[in-house]
Amino acid sequence: MKEKIQEIILASLKEFNEEEDESNLLEVSKNTILLDKKGKLDSLGFVTLVVIIESNIFNKLDKNITIVSEKAFSKKYSPFKNVESLTEFIVELVESEE
């Protein structure tokens, strides 16, 4: 499952880059930093990326998940820091849907 989710996130990053200006492009890699001081994703870009990922999770896995929720903010470490942490968080969400 983790591999599948990571693939979906990477495909979503590509889709995000297709919609964004050159100055906002993100590296398509499992090491990409997302919402972090060191990253270049701004808050509006983050909203767009989350919407794309949720839509792709639905299309590929038939799961209707909500990524930004109280659960996400109650974590000790932010799940939105990078692709790796986001992958783990989404695996958790998808498995709790099953």
Next chain:
Amino acid sequence: MIILITGNRKGIGRYLSEHYLEKGYVVLGCSRSESDLQNKNYRHYLVDVSKEEDIKKMVFEVKKEFGKIDVLINNAGIASMNHFLLTPTSIARKVMDTNYFGTLVMCREFARLMRKSDNGRIINFTTIAKPLKIPGELIYAASKAAIETLTQILAKELAQYNITVNAIGPVPIKTDLIKGVAKEKLANLLEYQAIKRFGKREDVANVIDFYIQPESNFITGQIIYLGGIS
């Protein structure tokens, strides 16, 4: 073009559904009970817009069958007319749940499905009771005031996705919504209007036609009241 209209079993919602079906659009409608509207381009969903789980179920089904929508018309609404001192909190909450939270959740869930549209449009319903500050309509007018603010802020937040958000404020139209209002009170309301007649369903459709035409992609965050109310 795929248009979703809430609260369309009767009244203005029903009229708009038939109006857009006649134009050859796909129309998706929802209400708390079944609809007898039959058309190959029409789908009906059983939804109480005050219930988030009902809306999410509809989103799931719409996503599966259509993948996107182009226009959302948040027509569903309930009215409560009573003196403030005699208005139970439960009624006030029910009006806010249907009118304001129903509109809010519909906008949030379906704006996501509009990202794939070239011309995403959201049209909300307000009321002349808000600018006129009509006694006895506190709860209803307050719920619509919240919808106006939502319309104007969403217009800014959704502009980056090429979605416009506007509202229409009809004058009294002879539908079930005003069937309990005294004739004398309705006559007094007409006196506030620049053009003193009841509204027609066609008047509402005309404003919505304007909002949704492709040329209106520079019109957002606007509220148009019918009959010359401002």
